[in-house]
Amino acid sequence: MARRTTTPPLDEDFEERIVDIDVSTEMRTSFLEYAYSVIYQRALPDARDGLKPVQRRILYSMSEMGLRPDRGHVKSSRVVGDVMGKLHPHGDSAIYDALVRMAQPFSMRLPLVDGHGNFGSPDDLPAAMRYTEARLAPAAMLMVQSIDEDTVDFKPNYDGQETEPTVLPSAFPNLLVNGAAGIAVGMATNMAPHNLIEVISAARHLIAHPNATLDDLMRFVPGPDLPTGGSIMGLAGVRDAYETGRGTFRMRARTTIEQVTPRRKGIVVTELPFNVGPERVVTKIKELVTSKRLLGIADLKDLTDRHKGLRLVIEIKNGFNPEAVLAELYRLTPMEETFGINNVALVDGQPRTLGLRELLQVYVDHRINVVRRRSLHRRRKREDRLHLVDGLIVALLNIDEVIQVIRSSEDSAEARTRLMQVFELSEIQAAYILDTPLRRLTRYDKLELDRERDVLREEIAELTAILSSEDRLRKVVSGELQDVAKTYGTPRRTVLLEADAVPAAGGIPLEVADDPCLVLLSSTGLLARTSDASPLGGGEERSSHDVLVSVVRSTVRGEVGVVTSAGRLIRVSVIDLPALPPSSSPPSLSGGHPVSEYVTLPAGEAVVGLGSLDPSGPGLVLGTAQGMVKRVVPDYPVNRDEFEVIGLKSEDVVVGAVELTSEDHDLVFIATDTQLLRFPASSVRPQGRPAGGMAGIRLGDGARVVWFGVVDPAQEARVVTVAGSAGALPGTGAGGIKISDYTEFPAKGRATGGVRAQRFLKGEDQLILAWAGPSPAKAVSSTGKPVPLPAELGRRDGSGTPLPHPLAAVGGALGATLIPAPGLDIPPIPPMAEDDGD
Template sequence: MATPDSPAASPERIDDIDVTQEMEVSYVDYALSVIHSRALPDARDGLKPVQRRILYQMSEMGLVPTHGHVKSSRVVGEVMGKLHPHGDSAIYDALVRMASPDIMRVPLVDGHGNFGSLDDGPAAARYTEARLAPPALLMVENLDEDLVEMVPNYDAQFMQPSVLPAAYPNLIVNGSSGIAVGMATNLAPHNPGEAIDAACHLLDHPDATVSDIMRFLPGPDLPSGGYIVGLTGVREAYETGRGSFTMRAKAEIGRVSARKMGITVTELPYMVGPEMVMEKIKEAVTAKKITGISAANDFTDRKNGLKLVIDVKTGFDPEAVLAQLYKHTPLETNFGINNVVLIGNQPQTLGIIPLLRAYLDHRISVLTRRSAYRLQKAQDRLHLVEGLIIAILDIDEVISVIRTSDDTDSARTRLMQVFDLSKLQADHILELRLRRLTKYSQIELEAERDQLQESIAALKRLLADPVLLRQQVATELREARAQVDTTRRTVLLEADGSTGSRRSPGPAEIADEPCRVVLSALGRIARTDPAAEAATADAGGSAPSVPRRRAHDAISAVVATSTRADVLAITSRGRALRLDVVGLPHMPSASIQLGGAPTVEAYLGLDRTKEKVVGLIDALGQDPLALGTSRGVVKRVVPDWPDKPDFEVITLKPGDFVVSATLAPDGSELVFVSAHGQLLHFPSQLVRPQGRAAGGMT
């Protein structure tokens, strides 16, 4: 062995390299590698290399929807060992994203197990399982028909597709995001049905404008649903490739308990998780940026889906609280569109029409290659079938030639000479077993020949006519449309550029002003507007006019109270239900009709056929409550009301129910009228006030 001191040792070599030049070259190489091989999607199939390799390898493993799930770690290992020589975590993260319905408008992987959420990561790959989702088959279908260029893998031992066939515009449907060196991309998801309709329209009308396309593709369709407020930024992005739009959660204001008004959130902006929202609400309340919230709870589960319930304090306007939530939490956020994609390995920023054209050009190329492949296969098969027909016509002579030949080469030569066959036809006959050759039917072979000739003629017409090619592309796009979910999830709202978070929400806390709560005989309930009360007082202090009522209706109770007080609704079952006055629908004036107001039973969630409200009193009143029942029981209740949303004011006997409830101070009289027109009246003090649990007297 040579040593450094021996003559055979190689001399020491030191090369002087300019650091600046080396850094420039190395950095450019690294940047191009990230751009081409990691961060940016291809405009044709909408996939990054790691996503494409995962789908291709899973299809090679036979992990179709009808196949059972396999361990995700097995998929990761196959992809890493054969196609993607990078870390297993990058492969698994890409697999998880393609399985997430929160991220993908059309998931491509069917995951089994804990694949995580927007707030929490997935379980390790050894604990989860995966297979291809049905839409993924549309991405990889017919790869064995030379649809795309196949390129060597990293060590030239395997071949992989440079792009997938993609039977639907996956880039526009599922969007993409990534950060490269010096650039980034962020494409919004869209509705698959709308994207396909837009692509078909562009096929039929190559000169279509953005306005034309937006008739079919009006805006993004986010996996999480919610609202998109304002389409100006969407149009800008469709025209230039850059723009932004506002996403807003779906929130409903309503009663979250018997006495509490609140806000229920059922859909969030794209890529916003419920835990993030709850954390931001807590921070905003602590920092006093948001007022009027008494509690916020996350009731999200797998069975019922997303549900965030935010309780609003009594005396606060839920609309104003919601506006604060939009302003200070991720319930309203922006999505920045930056359509940077690879076109021929070159990053470009494209609007919606160039993106659709890139995809359609790809599909035309795929269809052309597939048609050429099928044409060649049909021609090859026709050539063999014609040879078989010749052989079948004189099968005995064919068998005799084969038997009397010395070897295969001589048999081939003699068949070619005697029957005027080509080498391929002769070899095909020789490769067949004798029993198969003799069982061939001339009629069946001639029928196959005729069918092949028709197919060849149709394929030649298709390849020769660009119009037919485009029509076939449109037909296959519509077939793909029928195989994916096309229900729109996101509601598009036109706006003048201002959203709820930008408008002044007004004061969240409602002033404690005088008002009146009105109950009609048909159960309609509403409160008067404080401004109307003030106007009435300024006019002379007389009581405001009684609200006009619907036909066949009458005013059964009017309670003078204030906007931040409570009233008690007495029901036929002897219960008192507490109502926040501020939560009741208000009338703009003191004389508006009650026809549009809700029934108090519907407001309280009662079944009017089983229990209805028979009276309304002020919760802070000091006068006893008088009750009358259908069986002639009368009771006066001591006005000591517990601070509960629901409590009993009388113990009823079976079959009995309350028919009337009103305040009865000492000195007043109680009047009972029977169904037969008989009347009974007596001083109220004859009925001694009792506790809530008492049953009254007859």
């Protein structure tokens, strides 16, 4: 198909001319011209300085405008206008976009523009050019260093009125350090940033060893170093890219698993993959959670700020493994991305795909050529200056004759000619002597000129030595690169991991298994759970642990009840509790969380124990300060988080709540008047939740129950009592302690008075602490630290041994003790009749 082109006549004598052009040929020619322009004038960087034409023109224009780091910022629109008006005949948006990218620390490993204002983020666009300001960054001065010393070639600009450099001197390997990205016609480039110190080390090694292999260079450059940090998973693709110029690798966010709230763990993201912003991650996570493709996430907070940097907090629901959720985040969100390396750059005006060695070699050759041309320029300048200095020295040595020649000449031209003839000077020397003021032709200036001549000769000799020796020239280039690395180098940000070093997350279940566990309540009010339900060992290995108030068997995804002194039971999810290490290594209750983080109690109400919510179990057994006992029928409501488990009388409180595991066990009361009563649990019939219980122990005048619990008579058990004064302030009177064998106390009937457990000494009038349970007994101070107890056993009704320090709690490995409510004022209780209390 042909196209006919008609040129309209300009006048009557002009004949019409029609040119037949083949459309396919025209399209092919036009497309090739367009493709050529895009490839060479826009999209691909030069392998020598690593810059696209627009970037090179921006840096050169800013240098010519004097926008150095020690000067003030100017409006970005001024820079864009200067570049567009003189060098870059394209739209201002393309120029400003390139300027912005060179100022973004998350895009460039070593930014070249120092921006002031809103230059955007990985998620947001920058402000308009009229609102931002810019100047050259210190690293950009390395790019244009020595550009006025004939180090690079210049060419005319688009209208021939200005000149621009074809390449910048580039005192560091910018293409490898900052990378590049661009899409041309039929080709594209995508190069990853690297660490400046590593790249310069490899370049210096190549300078010293021109035959270095890729393996030699990869000892210095093991992989990319991305501006945003993160991790690179698997280095096989990196090596492919370094060898062939093409390859892929996976980038991962930098994360940690932390206890973000008292009840929940979370994934904290502090670094994201290159070119991935936090808003993009947040949007994707919300989309996945809404569509239920991603489970286990309770909340997501973006706490990023300019002071602390990136911080995404992803709260994990209880019952889900954070490691498994993290693996799903890597799989489904941009927290793991793939980077495809395509090292396409212009070499001698032709696009080529380059490996690491080729990229370094092109840069080294360019830098050697720059230093050679700079040395030639400097030597030529010094030779010219030396030529003038030699002429001035001749004039000074013959000052009278010079003046006579000048005075006897008709004009300056004749004077210049006669000076050249008389003193054998060049025209340049003679003209310089004529232009020199007489005040410089003194003896002092003669000394200065002599010194200057010596310095110039030394510098010329040094430059000549550099130019005449290739090895010396290479050493100069290597030394300058070393200085750049020392001044501008920063530590590596990206962690490199081999593929086999990455743990496989596919085997981790998403949800936590509903395994058996033990729920523990300590005397200092800490709640925790064990990772298994194996028995907790006693003995000396637990001497550094807090005393246990209650131990209840449950499952990880189950619930337990917290019983308070007001007779309430509050549900607590076991999965919310912190897990202690397995029993193979003694668990430390210091890893527990305060019970106040799970239940909110009014003033005067305290937690006295734990209970299982299993409806098939024997249920709770409660003992009150007025001597009432109750076995609770485990018909707990399933739709209520808290409810009463005993109907208390006026001014009565619960002092003990224990999970009954067998009716063969004993129920034990210990009162402030040292009376201890034990009777079988089978003598107490279960009652419904509203019931107030039945009489447990008959109390004397003014006495109250100080401890209530359950003891297995088949085990070796001990009774610990601590006597003190009722008038002493809490924590001030140490008192006397006695440890007795449980078998010395005879069993009696329910609602009787019991037997005496300790004889008071002078200054003692009541029991302040008591406990009965399996041996050995433990005691702790108010801070939870262990306190040694007497080893010998006392008589059933004997007196105690004085304590050196006050005790806060007494108990055992699987026992229970009373924690008096702080500030709880329990008045004396009158004698109680022997009735059922029904």
